[in-house]
Amino acid sequence: MFDLLHDPKLIEFLHSLNTELNLTTGFTWLIIAVILSMIGGAIGGMVLAGKDIGYQFAATMGSLFAPVGIIPALILGLFILNLLANY
Numbered sequence: 001m002f003d004l005l006h007d008p009k010l011i012e013f014l015h016s017l018n019t020e021l022n023l024t025t026g027f028t029w030l031i032i033a034v035i036l037s038m039i040g041g042a043i044g045g046m047v048l049a050g051k052d053i054g055y056q057f058a059a060t061m062g063s064l065f066a067p068v069g070i071i072p073a074l075i076l077g078l079f080i081l082n083l084l085a086n087y
């Protein structure tokens with residue numbers, strides 16, 4: 001585990017997440033955003049409809065519908081950032 005944390009390629013990749021915008025960092029941020037939106041959607045579904053349809057079903061529905069809004073917005077945002085960085 002400690003060898004993984006001191007790997008130069010991993011350290012460079014983690015640094016590039018904050019400094020560069022390329023295909024690898026774009027996909028990484030997309031995956032991070034989808035996971036976070038699924039967690040937020042599950043919590044929101046449980047809060048809004050947990051008592052009516054059951055907490056587990058509401059969490060499942062919320063986690064499936066939440067990425068529908070974030071994926072196009074994130075792709076558009078990354079495209080605009082890439083466009084502005086090049087000009």
